[in-house]
Amino acid sequence: MDNEKIRDQVREEFVEYLTLHKHRKTAERYAILDHIYSTKGHFNMDSLYNSMMEEASFRVSRSTLYNTMELLIDCGLVVKHQFGANASQYERAYGNENHDHIICIDCGVVRESRSPLLSSTQLKKITKFTVSYYSMYIYGVCSKCSHARRMKLNRMRKK
Amino acid sequence: MDNEKIRDQVREEFVEYLTLHKHRKTAERYAILDHIYSTKGHFNMDSLYNSMMEEASFRVSRSTLYNTMELLIDCGLVVKHQFGANASQYERAYGNENHDHIICIDCGVVRESRSPLLSSTQLKKITKFTVSYYSMYIYGVCSKCSHARRMKLNRMRKK
DNA sequence: ATGTATGCAAACCATTTGCAATGAC
DNA sequence: GTCATTGCAAATGGTTTGCATACAT
Numbered sequence: 001m002d003n004e005k006i007r008d009q010v011r012e013e014f015v016e017y018l019t020l021h022k023h024r025k026t027a028e029r030y031a032i033l034d035h036i037y038s039t040k041g042h043f044n045m046d047s048l049y050n051s052m053m054e055e056a057s058f059r060v061s062r063s064t065l066y067n068t069m070e071l072l073i074d075c076g077l078v079v080k081h082q083f084g085a086n087a088s089q090y091e092r093a094y095g096n097e098n099h100d101h102i103i104c105i106d107c108g109v110v111r112e113s114r115s116p117l118l119s120s121t122q123l124k125k126i127t128k129f130t131v132s133y134y135s136m137y138i139y140g141v142c143s144k145c146s147h148a149r150r151m152k153l154n155r156m157r158k159k
Numbered sequence: 160m161d162n163e164k165i166r167d168q169v170r171e172e173f174v175e176y177l178t179l180h181k182h183r184k185t186a187e188r189y190a191i192l193d194h195i196y197s198t199k200g201h202f203n204m205d206s207l208y209n210s211m212m213e214e215a216s217f218r219v220s221r222s223t224l225y226n227t228m229e230l231l232i233d234c235g236l237v238v239k240h241q242f243g244a245n246a247s248q249y250e251r252a253y254g255n256e257n258h259d260h261i262i263c264i265d266c267g268v269v270r271e272s273r274s275p276l277l278s279s280t281q282l283k284k285i286t287k288f289t290v291s292y293y294s295m296y297i298y299g300v301c302s303k304c305s306h307a308r309r310m311k312l313n314r315m316r317k318k
Numbered sequence: 319a320t321g322t323a324t325g326c327a328a329a330c331c332a333t334t335t336g337c338a339a340t341g342a343c
Numbered sequence: 344g345t346c347a348t349t350g351c352a353a354a355t356g357g358t359t360t361g362c363a364t365a366c367a368t
Contacts, residue, residue: 020312024322024367045357061325066358073264082241085333087357102288105232113285126272128302129261135296143287153179183342183347204332220350225333244358246332 006095007037010077017075031058032068036078036092042110044087045069076132083137084108093133100136106145165254166196169236176234190217191227195237199255201248201269204228235291242296243267252292259295265304 014033018025035056036048043051045065052058060068069090072078081089083103089110102111141149173192177184194215195207202210204224211217219227228249231237240248242262248269261270300308 022322026323026367028324062357063326063359064324067323082243084241085247088244102285104288105291111288126261126297129263129270129297129299130305131297131299132264133298135298136293137296138285138288138290138293140288140290140292146289181347185342185348187349221332222334222351223349226348 003037003095007034010037010092010094014072014075014077017071023071028060028064029068029071031056032060032065033072033077036072036090037095040092040096042081042089042091044089046087048090079133079135081135083110100138102138102140104142104145105139106141106148109142111142162196162254166193169196169251169253173231173234173236176230182230187217187219187223188227188230190215191219191224192231192236195231195249195251196254199251201240201250203246203248205246207249238292238294240294242269259297261297261299263301263304264298265300265307268301270301 011030011033014029015025017023018029031052032048035052035058036043038055039051045062049060049062049065052060069078069080073080073090077093078090079093081091081101083089083101084105086108099112099114102113103109170189170192173188174184176182177188190211191207194211194217195202197214198210204221208219208221208224211219228237228239232239232249236252237249238252240250240260242248242260243264245267258271258273261272262268
Protein backbone atom coordinates (compact mmCIF):
# COMPACT_ATOMS: atom_id res chain seq x y z
CA MET A 1 0.00 0.00 0.00
CA ASP A 2 1.58 3.28 -0.98
CA ASN A 3 1.88 6.23 1.27
CA GLU A 4 -0.43 8.48 -0.73
CA LYS A 5 -3.25 6.03 -0.28
CA ILE A 6 -2.63 5.67 3.43
CA ARG A 7 -2.67 9.40 3.91
CA ASP A 8 -6.04 9.73 2.22
CA GLN A 9 -7.50 6.88 4.18
CA VAL A 10 -6.20 8.18 7.44
CA ARG A 11 -7.48 11.64 6.75
CA GLU A 12 -10.90 10.28 5.99
CA GLU A 13 -10.91 8.43 9.26
CA PHE A 14 -9.93 11.57 11.09
CA VAL A 15 -12.70 13.59 9.47
CA GLU A 16 -15.18 10.95 10.50
CA TYR A 17 -13.89 11.05 14.05
CA LEU A 18 -14.04 14.84 14.24
CA THR A 19 -17.54 14.89 12.84
CA LEU A 20 -18.82 12.21 15.15
CA HIS A 21 -17.38 13.91 18.19
CA LYS A 22 -18.42 17.39 17.08
CA HIS A 23 -14.87 18.64 17.00
CA ARG A 24 -13.98 21.42 14.61
CA LYS A 25 -12.08 20.79 11.43
CA THR A 26 -9.19 23.19 11.57
CA ALA A 27 -6.28 23.68 9.22
CA GLU A 28 -3.90 22.98 12.11
CA ARG A 29 -5.37 19.57 12.78
CA TYR A 30 -5.12 18.49 9.16
CA ALA A 31 -1.62 19.85 8.82
CA ILE A 32 -0.45 17.94 11.87
CA LEU A 33 -1.95 14.65 10.74
CA ASP A 34 -0.54 15.07 7.24
CA HIS A 35 2.88 15.89 8.54
CA ILE A 36 2.94 12.90 10.87
CA TYR A 37 2.01 10.62 8.01
CA SER A 38 4.63 12.08 5.75
CA THR A 39 7.38 10.42 7.76
CA LYS A 40 7.91 7.10 9.47
CA GLY A 41 9.54 6.34 12.78
CA HIS A 42 9.41 7.91 16.17
CA PHE A 43 9.12 11.56 16.96
CA ASN A 44 8.52 13.69 19.99
CA MET A 45 6.82 17.02 20.47
CA ASP A 46 9.98 18.96 19.94
CA SER A 47 11.04 17.26 16.75
CA LEU A 48 7.49 17.51 15.42
CA TYR A 49 7.32 21.20 16.25
CA ASN A 50 10.61 21.89 14.53
CA SER A 51 10.10 19.72 11.49
CA MET A 52 6.65 21.17 10.87
CA MET A 53 8.12 24.63 10.77
CA GLU A 54 11.10 23.69 8.65
CA GLU A 55 9.69 21.12 6.28
CA ALA A 56 6.07 22.10 6.06
CA SER A 57 6.60 25.75 7.01
CA PHE A 58 3.47 25.47 9.03
CA ARG A 59 3.70 27.00 12.44
CA VAL A 60 1.55 25.49 15.17
CA SER A 61 1.81 26.23 18.85
CA ARG A 62 2.88 23.53 21.22
CA SER A 63 -0.49 23.68 22.94
CA THR A 64 -2.17 22.80 19.69
CA LEU A 65 0.26 19.98 19.09
CA TYR A 66 -0.56 18.46 22.46
CA ASN A 67 -4.22 19.07 21.89
CA THR A 68 -4.33 17.46 18.48
CA MET A 69 -2.13 14.57 19.48
CA GLU A 70 -4.65 13.67 22.14
CA LEU A 71 -7.35 13.44 19.49
CA LEU A 72 -5.13 11.41 17.19
CA ILE A 73 -4.31 8.97 19.94
CA ASP A 74 -7.94 8.76 20.94
CA CYS A 75 -9.01 7.80 17.46
CA GLY A 76 -6.13 5.37 17.07
CA LEU A 77 -4.17 7.13 14.34
CA VAL A 78 -1.14 7.75 16.50
CA VAL A 79 0.52 5.58 19.10
CA LYS A 80 2.25 7.05 22.11
CA HIS A 81 5.30 5.55 23.76
CA GLN A 82 6.99 6.29 27.00
CA PHE A 83 10.56 5.01 26.95
CA GLY A 84 12.17 5.72 30.27
CA ALA A 85 11.57 9.12 31.80
CA ASN A 86 12.38 11.15 28.70
CA ALA A 87 9.89 13.02 26.58
CA SER A 88 7.06 10.89 25.23
CA GLN A 89 7.58 9.49 21.80
CA TYR A 90 4.92 9.05 19.18
CA GLU A 91 4.53 7.25 15.91
CA ARG A 92 1.88 6.87 13.24
CA ALA A 93 -0.27 3.81 13.73
CA TYR A 94 -0.83 2.78 10.13
CA GLY A 95 1.77 1.92 7.52
CA ASN A 96 4.21 1.02 10.26
CA GLU A 97 4.62 -2.67 10.86
CA ASN A 98 4.04 -3.71 14.42
CA HIS A 99 7.43 -3.88 16.08
CA ASP A 100 9.04 -4.35 19.46
CA HIS A 101 11.17 -1.78 21.15
CA ILE A 102 14.55 -2.73 22.42
CA ILE A 103 15.66 -0.12 24.90
CA CYS A 104 19.07 0.32 26.43
CA ILE A 105 18.69 1.09 30.12
CA ASP A 106 22.04 2.88 30.14
CA CYS A 107 22.00 5.24 27.17
CA GLY A 108 18.29 5.10 26.33
CA VAL A 109 18.75 4.27 22.67
CA VAL A 110 15.69 2.61 21.16
CA ARG A 111 16.01 -0.06 18.50
CA GLU A 112 13.15 -1.72 16.70
CA SER A 113 12.72 -5.33 15.75
CA ARG A 114 10.00 -7.35 14.14
CA SER A 115 7.28 -8.18 16.58
CA PRO A 116 7.00 -11.76 17.82
CA LEU A 117 3.32 -11.54 16.97
CA LEU A 118 1.41 -11.99 20.12
CA SER A 119 -1.25 -14.37 18.88
CA SER A 120 -4.73 -12.98 18.60
CA THR A 121 -6.10 -15.91 20.59
CA GLN A 122 -3.94 -14.79 23.45
CA LEU A 123 -5.25 -11.26 23.16
CA LYS A 124 -8.80 -12.54 23.19
CA LYS A 125 -8.20 -14.04 26.61
CA ILE A 126 -8.24 -10.54 28.02
CA THR A 127 -11.73 -9.93 29.27
CA LYS A 128 -13.57 -6.72 30.07
CA PHE A 129 -11.10 -4.79 28.01
CA THR A 130 -10.97 -3.51 24.43
CA VAL A 131 -7.44 -3.84 23.16
CA SER A 132 -6.38 -1.08 20.83
CA TYR A 133 -2.67 -1.85 20.55
CA TYR A 134 0.17 -3.37 22.46
CA SER A 135 3.83 -2.67 22.87
CA MET A 136 6.64 -4.92 23.82
CA TYR A 137 9.52 -3.24 25.56
CA ILE A 138 12.69 -5.23 25.92
CA TYR A 139 15.10 -3.62 28.33
CA GLY A 140 18.76 -4.39 28.58
CA VAL A 141 22.18 -3.06 27.72
CA CYS A 142 23.31 -2.31 24.19
CA SER A 143 26.72 -3.43 22.97
CA LYS A 144 28.24 0.03 23.28
CA CYS A 145 27.13 0.44 26.87
CA SER A 146 27.98 -3.09 27.87
CA HIS A 147 31.48 -2.36 26.69
CA ALA A 148 31.50 0.80 28.79
CA ARG A 149 30.29 -1.22 31.76
CA ARG A 150 33.07 -3.75 31.40
CA MET A 151 35.64 -0.97 31.25
CA LYS A 152 34.22 0.61 34.34
CA LEU A 153 34.20 -2.65 36.24
CA ASN A 154 37.81 -3.25 35.31
CA ARG A 155 38.78 0.15 36.63
CA MET A 156 36.85 -0.60 39.83
CA ARG A 157 38.69 -3.85 40.37
CA LYS A 158 42.08 -2.23 39.98
CA LYS A 159 41.43 0.60 42.42
CA MET B 160 9.94 -19.89 48.08
CA ASP B 161 9.01 -17.88 51.13
CA ASN B 162 9.49 -14.19 51.45
CA GLU B 163 12.05 -14.38 54.23
CA LYS B 164 14.35 -16.41 52.03
CA ILE B 165 13.94 -14.07 49.08
CA ARG B 166 14.80 -11.09 51.23
CA ASP B 167 18.01 -12.66 52.42
CA GLN B 168 19.01 -13.70 48.95
CA VAL B 169 18.27 -10.32 47.49
CA ARG B 170 20.16 -8.55 50.21
CA GLU B 171 23.15 -10.75 49.60
CA GLU B 172 23.04 -9.91 45.93
CA PHE B 173 22.88 -6.21 46.76
CA VAL B 174 25.88 -6.44 49.08
CA GLU B 175 27.82 -8.15 46.34
CA TYR B 176 26.88 -5.46 43.88
CA LEU B 177 27.83 -2.65 46.26
CA THR B 178 31.14 -4.27 47.03
CA LEU B 179 32.01 -4.92 43.42
CA HIS B 180 31.23 -1.36 42.43
CA LYS B 181 32.90 0.15 45.49
CA HIS B 182 29.69 1.74 46.67
CA ARG B 183 29.18 2.35 50.35
CA LYS B 184 26.93 0.17 52.44
CA THR B 185 24.62 2.59 54.18
CA ALA B 186 21.68 1.96 56.49
CA GLU B 187 19.46 3.88 54.08
CA ARG B 188 20.23 1.57 51.19
CA TYR B 189 19.49 -1.55 53.16
CA ALA B 190 16.32 -0.09 54.61
CA ILE B 191 15.02 0.81 51.17
CA LEU B 192 15.72 -2.61 49.70
CA ASP B 193 14.15 -4.35 52.68
CA HIS B 194 11.08 -2.20 52.55
CA ILE B 195 10.59 -2.77 48.85
CA TYR B 196 10.82 -6.51 49.36
CA SER B 197 8.36 -6.44 52.24
CA THR B 198 5.49 -5.73 49.84
CA LYS B 199 4.43 -6.87 46.40
CA GLY B 200 2.94 -4.88 43.58
CA HIS B 201 3.66 -1.50 42.10
CA PHE B 202 4.77 1.58 43.93
CA ASN B 203 6.04 5.01 43.06
CA MET B 204 8.43 7.37 44.78
CA ASP B 205 5.69 9.06 46.71
CA SER B 206 4.07 5.93 48.04
CA LEU B 207 7.46 4.50 48.90
CA TYR B 208 8.47 7.66 50.72
CA ASN B 209 5.26 7.68 52.72
CA SER B 210 5.07 4.01 53.48
CA MET B 211 8.67 3.92 54.63
CA MET B 212 7.96 6.63 57.14
CA GLU B 213 4.69 5.15 58.32
CA GLU B 214 5.36 1.42 58.25
CA ALA B 215 9.08 1.26 58.77
CA SER B 216 9.40 4.62 60.54
CA PHE B 217 12.55 5.13 58.61
CA ARG B 218 12.88 8.56 57.10
CA VAL B 219 14.89 8.85 53.91
CA SER B 220 15.07 11.89 51.70
CA ARG B 221 13.64 11.74 48.23
CA SER B 222 17.10 12.30 46.77
CA THR B 223 18.31 9.16 48.46
CA LEU B 224 15.31 7.24 47.24
CA TYR B 225 16.06 8.23 43.66
CA ASN B 226 19.70 7.52 44.19
CA THR B 227 19.23 4.09 45.64
CA MET B 228 16.56 3.14 43.15
CA GLU B 229 19.03 3.73 40.37
CA LEU B 230 21.41 1.25 41.96
CA LEU B 231 18.65 -1.29 42.51
CA ILE B 232 17.56 -1.04 38.91
CA ASP B 233 21.13 -1.26 37.72
CA CYS B 234 21.72 -4.49 39.58
CA GLY B 235 18.38 -5.89 38.50
CA LEU B 236 16.62 -6.07 41.84
CA VAL B 237 13.95 -3.56 40.91
CA VAL B 238 12.08 -3.04 37.66
CA LYS B 239 10.94 0.37 36.55
CA HIS B 240 7.78 1.01 34.57
CA GLN B 241 6.50 4.04 32.80
CA PHE B 242 2.76 3.80 32.29
CA GLY B 243 1.60 6.84 30.44
CA ALA B 244 3.03 10.18 31.50
CA ASN B 245 2.43 9.78 35.22
CA ALA B 246 5.10 9.21 37.82
CA SER B 247 7.29 6.18 37.19
CA GLN B 248 6.22 3.00 38.85
CA TYR B 249 8.52 0.39 40.25
CA GLU B 250 8.26 -3.17 41.46
CA ARG B 251 10.55 -5.74 42.99
CA ALA B 252 12.07 -8.06 40.42
CA TYR B 253 12.11 -11.33 42.36
CA GLY B 254 9.19 -13.15 43.90
CA ASN B 255 6.87 -11.46 41.43
CA GLU B 256 5.87 -13.63 38.50
CA ASN B 257 6.51 -12.10 35.11
CA HIS B 258 3.27 -10.46 34.03
CA ASP B 259 1.87 -8.22 31.37
CA HIS B 260 0.41 -4.84 32.02
CA ILE B 261 -2.97 -3.98 30.68
CA ILE B 262 -3.34 -0.24 30.70
CA CYS B 263 -6.46 1.80 30.13
CA ILE B 264 -5.66 4.76 27.90
CA ASP B 265 -8.58 6.68 29.35
CA CYS B 266 -8.30 6.36 33.11
CA GLY B 267 -4.80 4.94 33.36
CA VAL B 268 -5.70 1.98 35.53
CA VAL B 269 -3.15 -0.82 35.28
CA ARG B 270 -4.18 -4.44 35.46
CA GLU B 271 -1.85 -7.40 35.46
CA SER B 272 -2.22 -10.70 33.70
CA ARG B 273 -0.07 -13.78 33.31
CA SER B 274 2.60 -13.26 30.72
CA PRO B 275 2.19 -14.95 27.34
CA LEU B 276 5.75 -16.19 27.75
CA LEU B 277 7.81 -14.68 25.04
CA SER B 278 9.86 -17.73 24.15
CA SER B 279 13.50 -17.60 25.03
CA THR B 280 14.44 -18.60 21.49
CA GLN B 281 12.77 -15.42 20.31
CA LEU B 282 14.74 -13.40 22.82
CA LYS B 283 17.97 -15.01 21.66
CA LYS B 284 17.35 -13.63 18.19
CA ILE B 285 18.22 -10.21 19.53
CA THR B 286 21.85 -9.62 18.74
CA LYS B 287 24.33 -7.16 20.17
CA PHE B 288 22.14 -6.69 23.18
CA THR B 289 22.00 -8.18 26.68
CA VAL B 290 18.38 -8.56 27.67
CA SER B 291 17.71 -7.97 31.32
CA TYR B 292 13.91 -8.01 31.31
CA TYR B 293 10.97 -7.23 29.12
CA SER B 294 7.56 -5.74 29.58
CA MET B 295 4.46 -6.18 27.57
CA TYR B 296 2.10 -3.24 27.65
CA ILE B 297 -1.35 -3.77 26.29
CA TYR B 298 -3.20 -0.52 25.79
CA GLY B 299 -6.90 -0.17 25.34
CA VAL B 300 -10.06 0.85 27.12
CA CYS B 301 -11.30 -0.77 30.31
CA SER B 302 -14.94 -1.72 30.69
CA LYS B 303 -15.74 1.24 32.90
CA CYS B 304 -14.28 3.74 30.47
CA SER B 305 -15.74 2.09 27.40
CA HIS B 306 -19.12 2.48 29.03
CA ALA B 307 -18.35 6.16 29.63
CA ARG B 308 -17.32 6.48 25.99
CA ARG B 309 -20.56 5.02 24.75
CA MET B 310 -22.54 7.38 26.93
CA LYS B 311 -20.59 10.32 25.63
CA LEU B 312 -21.06 9.30 22.02
CA ASN B 313 -24.76 8.97 22.57
CA ARG B 314 -24.93 12.46 23.97
CA MET B 315 -22.93 13.72 20.98
CA ARG B 316 -25.32 12.13 18.53
CA LYS B 317 -28.33 13.70 20.16
CA LYS B 318 -26.92 17.21 20.28
C1' DA C 319 -23.77 34.89 17.06
C1' DT C 320 -21.91 31.17 19.69
C1' DG C 321 -18.61 28.71 21.75
C1' DT C 322 -14.61 25.69 20.39
C1' DA C 323 -9.71 25.99 19.10
C1' DT C 324 -5.48 28.44 19.02
C1' DG C 325 -1.36 30.54 21.04
C1' DC C 326 0.94 32.65 24.61
C1' DA C 327 2.65 32.79 29.23
C1' DA C 328 2.44 31.07 33.65
C1' DA C 329 1.84 27.01 36.56
C1' DC C 330 2.73 22.24 37.57
C1' DC C 331 5.19 18.44 39.26
C1' DA C 332 8.24 14.41 39.00
C1' DT C 333 12.88 14.26 38.70
C1' DT C 334 17.60 16.21 38.73
C1' DT C 335 21.17 19.11 40.35
C1' DG C 336 24.23 21.90 43.53
C1' DC C 337 26.03 22.12 47.75
C1' DA C 338 26.96 21.89 52.77
C1' DA C 339 26.98 18.50 56.39
C1' DT C 340 27.40 13.67 57.61
C1' DG C 341 29.45 9.37 58.08
C1' DA C 342 31.55 4.89 55.67
C1' DC C 343 35.92 3.46 54.63
C1' DG D 344 41.35 12.08 56.92
C1' DT D 345 39.15 11.41 52.56
C1' DC D 346 35.54 11.33 49.64
C1' DA D 347 31.00 9.11 48.67
C1' DT D 348 26.41 9.74 50.42
C1' DT D 349 22.73 12.13 52.48
C1' DG D 350 19.24 15.76 52.69
C1' DC D 351 17.74 20.14 51.65
C1' DA D 352 16.47 23.69 48.46
C1' DA D 353 16.60 25.37 44.00
C1' DA D 354 16.58 24.33 39.05
C1' DT D 355 14.92 21.73 35.13
C1' DG D 356 11.94 20.50 31.44
C1' DG D 357 8.09 18.19 29.41
C1' DT D 358 3.39 18.83 29.87
C1' DT D 359 -0.81 21.21 31.48
C1' DT D 360 -3.59 25.13 32.50
C1' DG D 361 -5.77 29.85 32.21
C1' DC D 362 -7.13 33.21 29.47
C1' DA D 363 -7.63 36.54 25.61
C1' DT D 364 -8.10 36.30 20.68
C1' DA D 365 -9.37 34.05 16.34
C1' DC D 366 -12.33 31.48 13.65
C1' DA D 367 -15.35 27.11 12.47
C1' DT D 368 -20.03 26.28 12.79
